[in-house]
Amino acid sequence: MKSAVETLNPTRVRLTVEVPFEELKDSLDAAYKKINQQVTVKGFRKGKIPARVIDQRFGRGAVLEEAVNDALPKFYTEAVNEGELNVLGQPEVDITELKDGELLAFTAEVDIRPEIEIPDYSGIEVEVDPVEVSDEDVDKAVEELRERFASTAPVERPAEDGDVLTLDLEAKVDGEVLEDGLASDVSYTIGSGELLDGIDEAVKGLEAGGEATFTSELKGGSAAGKEAEITVKVSKVAKRELPELDDDFAQLASEFDTLEEVRADSRKRLENMKQYDQATQAQERVLDALLELAEVPIPEKLLEDEVNTRKHNLEHHQLGQMGLDLAKYLEIQGKTAEEFDAETREQAIKGIKTQFILDELVNKEKLNVDQEELTEHLMRRAASSGMSPDQFAQAVVEGGQVPMLVGEVARGKALAVVVEAVTVKDTNGEVVDLSDEEDEAAEATETTEAAAEQAEGDAAAEAKADSDK
Structure with missing residues (x-):
């Protein structure tokens, strides 16, 4: 086998490969064997059909095509190794010549990993944030820990910012309740920014048993993006209680x-x-x-x-x-x-x-x-x-x-x-x-x-x- 490498650009090459026909012998034998297992010819047992009969009945071209398809990956790999190429991805192969009994020639264009010269990086200087922790940072971290240990207690008063409400929700579009527009016993903290736009204004000031209606664009579900009429009913108002910041809390x-x-x-x-x-x-x-x-x-x-x-x-x-x-x-x-x-x-x-x-x-x-x-x-x-x-x-x-x-x-x-x-x-x-x-x-x-x-x-x-x- 002969191969040559032509550099098309820094990241792509073309391989030109010529293979003497005798190097296709193993692939030709495998092609006849494979075709033998796939076809039947009257007068011959399956798998025992002579090569000349296969050529006559199905054409030598079919055998050559099968053999070349089988052999190409091996010859391509040999050419890549011979050229010491670091290839990327699959090649684009074009058979340029196939002479029965004489020669197989093909080209293969493929991307290669480019040669890279590592620059002198010793002069690089970068700037980063300093490692500084303020008392305010510590206060915030401790407060977040405190929040995780907060408890709630029911209250009998109008809902305020920070209260935890238990809600029932109903969503209507064009006067019809949506199939996925009902939700019960939903926990919601006023001011959290969750659920729906406009819900905070609707529920603030309501006591347990109170009800309000407002409109909001649905962000998810079957009617996402549509304006809906939302009815919200408050079943419970609870106040969040934070533990005292003392040694007992620690x-x-x-x-x-x-x-x-x-x-x-x-x-x-x-x-x-x-x-x-x-x-x-x-x-x-x-x-x-x-x-x-x-x-x-x-x-x-x-x-x-x-x-x-x-x-x-x-x-x-x-x-x-x-x-x-x-x-x-x-x-x-x-x-x-x-x-x-x-x-x-x-x-x-x-x-x-x-x-x-x-x-x-x-x-x-x-x-x-x-x-x-x-x-x-x-x-x-x-x-x-x-x-x-x-x-x-x-x-x-x-x-x-x-x-x-x-x-x-x-x-x-x-x-x-x-x-x-x-x-x-x-x-x-x-x-x-x-x-x-x-x-x-x-x-x-x-x-x-x-x-x-x-x-x-x-x-x-x-x-x-x-x-x-």
């Missing part, structure tokens, strides 16, 4: 004996969170700076596939599970289809660039992933997916996704190498030492691509929440 709500210990623990937790956020922020900004420095050609077919995959995942997985379609999502987000397409393309380009350059760093730095690192990464991914580690591991193995996880860990380590080499300062001008958070930083950001997908999921979740109001 013992109720935590493992600590005093309120001061609770406050100290809250401060430490907030500091740890801000350090983690700072490390993640540093990674993201260093990566952005690295991508600005590097020249990374993008294969058009790969980009097209990535854009389509992102759209499909958003529409059919994230939005589909939430009962939203793309049009409703864009309406809630206040985006046009053109803006959405442009953003998706931009995210896809950044994701591909990130993967290419970090993979090149992995090779350059000769970074390896050990079993412990892979297991820790798998545990984190399982937690974020809502699956148990065993379930997630089984899904990964069955889906052949182990190399993908290994790649994510390796790219995280590559980015950590860059972060360690650059200068990171906070907005106060202080140099930030991220050495203690290096492992956390590697865990925090798998790739910008994954972060973008998470952002899409968060936006979808927000859109769902808005649609349910």
Whole structure:
């Protein structure tokens, strides 16, 4: 077999391959055997039809077509290996010559991973938020803990802001009660912003047994988007009661004996969170700076596939599970289809660039992933997916996704190498030492691509929440 490589552009090549006909012998034998099992010829037992009879009855062309289809993947792979190419996706194959008994010739155009020169990144300097926890931050954290231990007590008075009401709801459109327009014993906190626009004004001032009617646009259900007449009846008014902020509360709500210990623990937790956020922020900004420095050609077919995959995942997985379609999502987000397409393309380009350059760093730095690192990464991914580690591991193995996880860990380590080499300062001008958070930083950001997908999921979740109001 002879093969030659022609570079069409930095991300695409054309292979020209010539195969002597004798190298098709195994595939021709397999073709005759396969056809033998599929057809019957009077006078011959199944599977025992001579080759000359198959040629006469069904045509030599059918045999050649079957043999070539069988042989092409092997010859293509040999040509790729001979050319030492790092191919991406499936090739576009064109058979240019097929002479029975003499020669098979074909071309194959395919995208390849571009050669990337890692720029000198030692001069990169980025700015991040400082790790500062104020007394107000601690007060807020303690108050949130206090809110979780709030109780309710029925009251006989008109409903006020912050009260918890038990409601019965009825929705009518054009005077008809909707099939899904009835709800009983719904718990609602006045001022929470949940349920329906206008409900707070309707229920404030009502006592148990009181009733009110108002109009509101339905955000979900069978009549989503339509104006409905809503009748709300209050069956119970309850006042939220917060526990006193004292040592008794500390013992109720935590493992600590005093309120001061609770406050100290809250401060430490907030500091740890801000350090983690700072490390993640540093990674993201260093990566952005690295991508600005590097020249990374993008294969058009790969980009097209990535854009389509992102759209499909958003529409059919994230939005589909939430009962939203793309049009409703864009309406809630206040985006046009053109803006959405442009953003998706931009995210896809950044994701591909990130993967290419970090993979090149992995090779350059000769970074390896050990079993412990892979297991820790798998545990984190399982937690974020809502699956148990065993379930997630089984899904990964069955889906052949182990190399993908290994790649994510390796790219995280590559980015950590860059972060360690650059200068990171906070907005106060202080140099930030991220050495203690290096492992956390590697865990925090798998790739910008994954972060973008998470952002899409968060936006979808927000859109769902808005649609349910």
